[in-house]
Amino acid sequence: MFVVRIWNYLRGYAIIIVKGLKIERFINLAVVNNIYIWDIQKLDYTTVKAKIGLENFSRLREIVKRTDSTVNVLEKRGLPFFIKSVKRRKLFYSALLLLAVLIYVMSSFIWMIEIVGVKQVEKEKIIRQLYAEGLREGVYKGKINKRVIENRILIHMPELSWIGIQIKGTKAVVEVVEKREEPPIVSRNDACDIVAAKDGVIQKLLALNGDSLVKDGETVRKGQVLVTGRIVRQGLDVRYVHAMAQVNARTWHEDAEEILLQQVEYKQTGRTDRQYKLKILDREFSRKRTAKFKEFNEYIRERNLLSFGDYIFPVKLIEYKYMELEPEIKQITVEEAKARCAERLGARIKLQIPEDAVVLNKKIDYYVDQKTVKAKIAVEILEDIAAKRKIEQEEPLPEPSPAKPAP
Amino acid sequence: MNKRNRKLREKISNAFELPQDIIMDVAKVTIIGTNQVTIENHKGIIEYGENQIRINIGSGILILDGKHLAIKAILQEEITIMGEISGISF
Numbered sequence: 001m002f003v004v005r006i007w008n009y010l011r012g013y014a015i016i017i018v019k020g021l022k023i024e025r026f027i028n029l030a031v032v033n034n035i036y037i038w039d040i041q042k043l044d045y046t047t048v049k050a051k052i053g054l055e056n057f058s059r060l061r062e063i064v065k066r067t068d069s070t071v072n073v074l075e076k077r078g079l080p081f082f083i084k085s086v087k088r089r090k091l092f093y094s095a096l097l098l099l100a101v102l103i104y105v106m107s108s109f110i111w112m113i114e115i116v117g118v119k120q121v122e123k124e125k126i127i128r129q130l131y132a133e134g135l136r137e138g139v140y141k142g143k144i145n146k147r148v149i150e151n152r153i154l155i156h157m158p159e160l161s162w163i164g165i166q167i168k169g170t171k172a173v174v175e176v177v178e179k180r181e182e183p184p185i186v187s188r189n190d191a192c193d194i195v196a197a198k199d200g201v202i203q204k205l206l207a208l209n210g211d212s213l214v215k216d217g218e219t220v221r222k223g224q225v226l227v228t229g230r231i232v233r234q235g236l237d238v239r240y241v242h243a244m245a246q247v248n249a250r251t252w253h254e255d256a257e258e259i260l261l262q263q264v265e266y267k268q269t270g271r272t273d274r275q276y277k278l279k280i281l282d283r284e285f286s287r288k289r290t291a292k293f294k295e296f297n298e299y300i301r302e303r304n305l306l307s308f309g310d311y312i313f314p315v316k317l318i319e320y321k322y323m324e325l326e327p328e329i330k331q332i333t334v335e336e337a338k339a340r341c342a343e344r345l346g347a348r349i350k351l352q353i354p355e356d357a358v359v360l361n362k363k364i365d366y367y368v369d370q371k372t373v374k375a376k377i378a379v380e381i382l383e384d385i386a387a388k389r390k391i392e393q394e395e396p397l398p399e400p401s402p403a404k405p406a407p
Numbered sequence: 408m409n410k411r412n413r414k415l416r417e418k419i420s421n422a423f424e425l426p427q428d429i430i431m432d433v434a435k436v437t438i439i440g441t442n443q444v445t446i447e448n449h450k451g452i453i454e455y456g457e458n459q460i461r462i463n464i465g466s467g468i469l470i471l472d473g474k475h476l477a478i479k480a481i482l483q484e485e486i487t488i489m490g491e492i493s494g495i496s497f
Binding site: 032040042045048 | 481
């Protein structure tokens with residue numbers, strides 16, 4: 001049916017009104033003479049409305065004469081008539097076409113750059129770098145090679161650990177992830193102290209260079225100087241050295257976890273609901289969107305509807321799929337809860353402990369009441385807590401004095 | 408088609424179990440749902456009204472009753488009628 005309609009549209013047709021007493025005869029004669037008419041509709045006793053192909057219209061005259069009826073054209077439809085109107089209104093349609101071309105052309109350039117995820121690095125610096133790599137406002141989208149720009153910017157800006165460029169319509173969204181700030185590295189030529197990186201009890205302190213200030217078994221706080229690079233000897237000038245030491249200390253790590261004995265588990269009931277939204281450029285068109293269900297999981301999928309070669313039209317269909325969930329209350333035993341607590345705590349505490357540390361002691365305490373199980377983990381480990389800190393001194397290091405290990 | 412020829416054709420059709428609408432010039436009426444009727448091998452419209460359409464089918468007259476009846480398409484050998492059909496009689 002649809003194909004027939006398109007065919008009729010392409011050839012052009014007229015909607016006619018036939019008036020006369022011998023309507024049936026009119027239709028029969030048309031059929032016999034191979035004149036295709038369709039969508040015949042009776043309006044009143046003597047009139048019908050019908051559609052007729054453009055090329056058959058002139059052949060109706062004969063039948064009109066023989067059946068003593070009148071024919072009026074109500075409307076002309078189809079491509080041939082449209083072309084005629086285009087020819088008549090050249091300026092209007094050429095302006096329309098120009099507009100469409102203009103929109104197409106304009107939407108193939110970048111008009112906006114947005115930077116997401118900056119915290120400490122200056123936005124200006126990133127933008128300058130982007131400009132240098134060729135991503136700027138007004139640049140043709142086809143010329144942008146996202147991967148190359150990303151790589152080059154990462155090389156030029158070591159303060160970033162990741163960069164991602166996404167082109168959304170005429171907007172370029174640049175997402176960056178900054179590197180975490182690393183402690184400044186103290187050069188071997190600079191004088192420094194050894195300080196404690198964490199609270200702990202010194203197990204064994206081995207000073208390779210510098211004077212140690214604490215003894216084994218002593219409790220130290222974070223930031224406390226353990227080995228100093230400032231060497232004071234009676235009768236000699238004060239010397240500054242690059243202190244080095246291995247400080248094995250016992251440190252503690254704690255964490256807590258709580259698990260309810262009544263666990264709510266969500267199960268899919270199998271009922272789903274779908275809703276659709278149309279997105280043109282950045283504007284969304286939809287009816288009011290609400291899920292039918294009380295508890296549900298939501299899945300969102302976007303699909304581009306049109307593309308023209310490499311160019312994707314900014315028309316998107318967004319599908320929202322809801323899957324109904326049913327809460328199910330489950331009672332777990334104290335033993336199960338304890339096991340879960342232990343599992344979670346074990347996994348979490350592992351993240352706090354350096355890989356080369358030795359675990360000396362591990363203890364989990366449980367506190368059980370009617371509704372919950374609480375657990376507390378305490379881990380004692382042996383780790384190196386030495387950290388270097390530069391000494392801010394007035395005079396520079398005395399020249400070539402080979403650093404001697406302190407007594 | 409004279410009477411003898413007609414008898415012969417009917418016999419052939421029965422003997423070989425061939426459909427009558429192909430061998431003989433008999434109308435074939437197809438009804439789709441309650442709103443579309445297609446008649447093949449018709450002999451023209453006798454009366455066309457909004458509530459009743461009468462069609463010559465050679466061996467008699469087919470009467471279609473209903474509301475808002477419209478002729479969707481009409482060709483030499485086939486006619487399609489749409490509308491709320493309430494009855495078909497011969």
